[in-house]
Amino acid sequence: MHSILLKQELLSESEMDKETVINVEHVSKKYCKSLKRSMLYGGIDISRNMLKFSSRSDRLRKDEFWALNDISFEVKKGEALGIIGPNGSGKTTLLKLLNGIFWPDKGKITIKGKVGALIELGAGFHPLLTGRENIYINAAILGMKKREIYKEFDSIVEFAGIGDFIDSPIKNYSSGMYVRLGFSIAIHSSPDILLVDEALSVGDAQFVQKCLWKFQQFQEKGGTIVFVSHNMDSIKKNCQETILLDQGEIIDRGKPKEVTDVYNALIFEKIASEMKKEQSPTGKELASRRVGKKNQRYGSFQAEIVDVTILNGEGKPRKTVNTNEATEIKIKALFYEELRDILVGFTIRNRIGVDVYMTNTGWKGVDIPRVSKNNNLEVSFAQKMCLVPGEYTITAAVSQITPNGIRRLDWVSDCLVFEVLASEKMSGICNLDSAVSVKQGKSEVDIDR
Amino acid sequence: MEEIITIYEPDNSLKKGYLAIFREIFIELKQNRWLTYQLFKRDFLSAYKQSFIGILWAMVLPLVSIGIFIVLNRSGVLNIGDIGAPYSIYALLGIAFWQFFSNGLVACSNSLVNAGPMILKINFSKKSLVIAAAAKAIVPFIIQIIIVSVLFVGYGMTPSIAGLLIPVFMIPLILFTIGLGFFASLVNGVIRDFGNIISILLTFMMFFTPVLYGKPRIGILATLTKYNPLYYLVSVPRNLVLKGVILEWEGFLIVCLISVILFLGCLYAFHLTEARVAERI
Numbered sequence: 001m002h003s004i005l006l007k008q009e010l011l012s013e014s015e016m017d018k019e020t021v022i023n024v025e026h027v028s029k030k031y032c033k034s035l036k037r038s039m040l041y042g043g044i045d046i047s048r049n050m051l052k053f054s055s056r057s058d059r060l061r062k063d064e065f066w067a068l069n070d071i072s073f074e075v076k077k078g079e080a081l082g083i084i085g086p087n088g089s090g091k092t093t094l095l096k097l098l099n100g101i102f103w104p105d106k107g108k109i110t111i112k113g114k115v116g117a118l119i120e121l122g123a124g125f126h127p128l129l130t131g132r133e134n135i136y137i138n139a140a141i142l143g144m145k146k147r148e149i150y151k152e153f154d155s156i157v158e159f160a161g162i163g164d165f166i167d168s169p170i171k172n173y174s175s176g177m178y179v180r181l182g183f184s185i186a187i188h189s190s191p192d193i194l195l196v197d198e199a200l201s202v203g204d205a206q207f208v209q210k211c212l213w214k215f216q217q218f219q220e221k222g223g224t225i226v227f228v229s230h231n232m233d234s235i236k237k238n239c240q241e242t243i244l245l246d247q248g249e250i251i252d253r254g255k256p257k258e259v260t261d262v263y264n265a266l267i268f269e270k271i272a273s274e275m276k277k278e279q280s281p282t283g284k285e286l287a288s289r290r291v292g293k294k295n296q297r298y299g300s301f302q303a304e305i306v307d308v309t310i311l312n313g314e315g316k317p318r319k320t321v322n323t324n325e326a327t328e329i330k331i332k333a334l335f336y337e338e339l340r341d342i343l344v345g346f347t348i349r350n351r352i353g354v355d356v357y358m359t360n361t362g363w364k365g366v367d368i369p370r371v372s373k374n375n376n377l378e379v380s381f382a383q384k385m386c387l388v389p390g391e392y393t394i395t396a397a398v399s400q401i402t403p404n405g406i407r408r409l410d411w412v413s414d415c416l417v418f419e420v421l422a423s424e425k426m427s428g429i430c431n432l433d434s435a436v437s438v439k440q441g442k443s444e445v446d447i448d449r
Numbered sequence: 450m451e452e453i454i455t456i457y458e459p460d461n462s463l464k465k466g467y468l469a470i471f472r473e474i475f476i477e478l479k480q481n482r483w484l485t486y487q488l489f490k491r492d493f494l495s496a497y498k499q500s501f502i503g504i505l506w507a508m509v510l511p512l513v514s515i516g517i518f519i520v521l522n523r524s525g526v527l528n529i530g531d532i533g534a535p536y537s538i539y540a541l542l543g544i545a546f547w548q549f550f551s552n553g554l555v556a557c558s559n560s561l562v563n564a565g566p567m568i569l570k571i572n573f574s575k576k577s578l579v580i581a582a583a584a585k586a587i588v589p590f591i592i593q594i595i596i597v598s599v600l601f602v603g604y605g606m607t608p609s610i611a612g613l614l615i616p617v618f619m620i621p622l623i624l625f626t627i628g629l630g631f632f633a634s635l636v637n638g639v640i641r642d643f644g645n646i647i648s649i650l651l652t653f654m655m656f657f658t659p660v661l662y663g664k665p666r667i668g669i670l671a672t673l674t675k676y677n678p679l680y681y682l683v684s685v686p687r688n689l690v691l692k693g694v695i696l697e698w699e700g701f702l703i704v705c706l707i708s709v710i711l712f713l714g715c716l717y718a719f720h721l722t723e724a725r726v727a728e729r730i
């Protein structure tokens with residue numbers, strides 16, 4: 001007790017309300033492209049370490065490159081951090097560093113508390129052994145003590161929902177049962193910090209819901225989560241902060257909604273540059289574009305969206321509409337040069353950034369073959385707003401269909417905010433406008449008998 | 450509540466003293482006893498699961514090799530020398546100790562490589578993996594000791610009471626095996642050639658070590674034997690069972706010392722480099 005008091009006195013006020021549990025300072029990690037050279041370097045590094053020499057890991061040798069370069073961030077207790085980025089950007093490597101599987105070559109990682117990793121569910125299961133045998137072994141590998149395993153065993157089996165299969169070899173399990181068991185063991189190993197790497201991409205919807213619910217519970221109890229995912233919706237839903245990695249560097253960080261927009265832009269630019277065989281703007285440039293502007297915007301800007309409005313049933317521009325009201329969304333674009341095969345579309349997102357609806361002229365079968373230079377193009381979409389009450393945003397885009405794919409002319413994220421109102425209560429995403437009828441009658445089964 | 454604070458940094462251990470590192474190692478080993486046992490159980494259970502005669506396979510190889518040597522011995526091709534006990538008992542005991550070493554070393558050297566995917570996904574004590582692999586060698590050893598006991602009954606002989614001290618006199622052999630095993634698993638983790646080299650070396654070594662024949666008195670082999678630590682590790686426990694005496698105290702004590710140093714040295718090296726190996730596997 002005494003020592004705890006002392007410790008608290010030493011902490012400054014800001015640190016006291018929320019404690020940093022993961023602190024990553026200027027961390028870099030290098031890999032070697034050539035396998036043979038990697039063997040040689042490995043031998044050298046190990047020999048040096050054995051003899052208590054420094055492995056001088058901060059220098060690059062031939063064929064080596066930085067897989068992660070100068071990464072710094074911190075995560076506070078009870079927070080969820082999302083890590084996103086294109087393939088090969090270093091997300092998994094970062095997770096492995098946090099887990100201590102790899103050591104950083106430069107910098108320092110400080111972690112407070114027990115770390116549990118969901119890097120691959122069921123890693124370490126032996127196919128020939130039964131579920132029961134595998135639970136004991138896997139739990140021990142994940143760092144559970146004998147006493148804990150005996151205590152949690154029933155709970156693990158119950159959460160995994162594998163029932164009678166507990167005593168048959170794992171190789172007979174369906175892939176769903178396999179990951180459920182893996183997840184169940186990992187979540188029961190009572191970590192303070194959970195590292196999750198695309199672990200949920202395998203299960204069915206019900207299982208994913210169950211997992212998300214577990215994560216929420218875990219966070220409410222003060223647990224910290226680091227999430228790696230390609231699923232932007234789950235990042236937006238679960239994380240308070242997000243880091244965008246590209247080529248081993250952090251290029252953006254902030255609110256999940258904003259960072260995922262930069263990510264989308266980055267992916268778009270990568271695809272576009274592949275089509276054009278041109279140098280695309282780097283992630284850093286994209287991230288800097290966001291700064292100073294309220295909304296994320298990207299494209300070639302040969303045409304520009306100049307106005308987006310939403311009109312209510314009476315044809316008047318409005319920021320609030322009633323649920324199920326007939327509305328019109330008007331997108332106006334100015335063309336700086338003559339362009340062919342134009343697409344105009346929009347996306348409605350809800351408050352947490354989930355895409356609720358998306359459409360465009362192409363999908364609707366409307367062709368816009370040609371727009372002349374200096375012309376305005378105005379496209380109206382009429383629809384009923386079958387949405388539950390809440391705040392929504394509209395993201396508008398003008399693109400061009402080319403033989404190589406879609407070329408973005410202008411894309412403006414969340415350029416318009418509007419609210420949907422309703423007189424009755426409802427929840428979810430869309431308003432299906434249910435009609436209710438109630439019937440009563442005598443049962444044909446005699447209950448008293 | 451106690452907070453665990455972990456720091457990952459390059460050359461973490463260079464800042465610590467030898468004593469601090471050894472303390473760290475032994476705390477880790479102690480904390481992971483249950484894990485080590487579970488890993489051993491996993492290997493043990495899975496090795497014989499999809500097989501009809503299961504664990505009896507561990508008896509086949511020693512019986513066949515003894516059979517060959519008995520045939521060679523009877524035909525006078527092989528001069529075994531004075532061994533002072535029925536040859537089959539002598540040979541089987543020798544093989545039991547030798548194979549404890551060779552099985553253990555091979556299992557250790559492959560332990561990190563075989564667990565590669567797991568090592569890359571979960572952070573756990575790799576030392577447990579190596580020790581659990583070495584422990585696998587106990588199973589065939591026990592079976593061979595059972596066969597030896599049957600042979601003793603068959604020949605109407607009684608082994609020396611001092612034979613009960615075998616577990617104590619095997620400690621140097623165990624330390625020697627695990628020590629080399631730590632080293633071999635590291636090197637094999639980075640350079641796969643090493644596993645093959647070990648298998649070949651072990652085959653050669655078995656013929657240069659008086660396992661299946663008596664101690665040579667003359668020639669190069671006699672000199673080799675004198676400086677071969679494995680000779681002492683095999684023959685001292687064997688003589689203890691057969692004759693109840695220890696003939697070469699001096700050599701055995703030196704080898705004991707070597708084993709302890711080897712074990713501690715390799716454990717230390719393993720501890721400093723286990724994470725470096727993970728990224729090369």
